Amino acid sequence: MDDSRTLFVCDDDENARRLIRGFLAKRGYRVREMLSGDDLLVALKNERPAAILLGLFIPGVNGWECVARIKSDPFTANIPLIIVSVLSPQETGISLDELSGWVQKPFNDEALATALDRVL
DSSP states (O other), X not given: OOXXXXXXXXXXXXXXXXXXHHHHHHTTOEEEEESSHHHHHHHHHHOOOSEEEEOSSOSSSOHHHHHHHHHHSTTTTTSOEEEEESSOGGGXXXXXXXXXXXXXXXXXXXXXXXXXXXXX
């Protein structure tokens, strides 16, 4: 399967996933949705997406821990990782050096397009 057009969206907020999925589908991406960090980490064992859009406040393994695990695994470390959160980068302890982008909720299409265009 060609994963160059597949994006993983991991967020427990159904409305956020719906908005992101609709936006990405219009741009021709295939979207795989996950509700928890555990689901995301399992999916990454079987498939390598073009990028990951990740919420921080997700059940199970939270977004901060997902970032740490993804970046420490040689198989996934180079996958672009964009945080989608109500928090600004300054409000978290995540180093922006580990990330490919940050989109603050409520997001707009332009902010998401800019972040994706920069990494894909």
